[in-house]
Amino acid sequence: MTFGAWLVGNAGEGGSNERLRKFAADRGSEWPYGSDAPVDYLKVIATHAEPTERKELLDIAGKALEQWEQGRASAGSKGGWSVLSGPVLLAGFGIIIAAILAWGIFQGKLLSDIAKPELARGLITFLFAFSTIAIIILVAIATFWMDKEEVKERFGSAKDLITILIGVLGTILGFYFGAADDPYTRSTLLAANVTTSSPQVRAGDKASVTGIVLGGVGPYDLNIAFTSSAGGGLTPIDVKGFAGGRFAQEVAIASEFQPSLVGYRVTVRDANGTLTSADGTISVVAR
Incomplete structure (x- = not known):
């Protein structure tokens, strides 16, 4: 978003940008709405502003340009992280799980071990419990990095998912421990x-x-x-x-x-x- 477009939608704290917005509207086509170069906006102010208000407009423009630059930097870093982190983390997690399964199947005794009911129940319980706890921790941490506008909607969906997972986990644990039967004990x-x-x-x-x-x-x-x-x-x-x-x-x-x-x-x-x-x-x- 260019500074000109940003200024149209940002009145500033306490309306501090109002005078600059009015000046831009009065200049019409002379105001470089499509430019990303701060110097273009400062040049228009220096050239067309009245001498009595030129200094004040330049000060307002300087502060507004600083806010605009900070917003762009924040959006850029956040956008890069949000775009790249999800696929990278998901791919990394998938590779780790695939490697563990491949090793267990071809090098270990995974298939023969999980053929035993007691081992299979333990493995399923562990994996489901681990996944549920990991998702809960992930959701809890993610809330600190979400925008305020996103928290309510996304946390609501995450809460529904966690409710389902905890319900299934409770059923598995109840059945697992309730059905445990060792005649020797x-x-x-x-x-x-x-x-x-x-x-x-x-x-x-x-x-x-x-x-x-x-x-x-x-x-x-x-x-x-x-x-x-x-x-x-x-x-x-x-x-x-x-x-x-x-x-x-x-x-x-x-x-x-x-x-x-x-x-x-x-x-x-x-x-x-x-x-x-x-x-x-x-x-x-x-x-």
């Missing part, structure tokens, strides 16, 4: 079906203590302690980091072991520190 720790491979063992032979660990949270620590009615005992068995399920631990009976009834206790501790135990007996007879 709900069931009681239990050592079941604890028994021996043979109820009667000869001294010098071997037997196995078997059973099943159910519930609780793995991994588990397994301990088998022995007591004998003859006063002697067997070496305790300790297993760390047991994954759970069925176990079978071999017990070696020394040949000099006195015939007696050997009691044993299987104790299981899960990752949360919960304990459970089960008892049994082995009858040791002479060789």
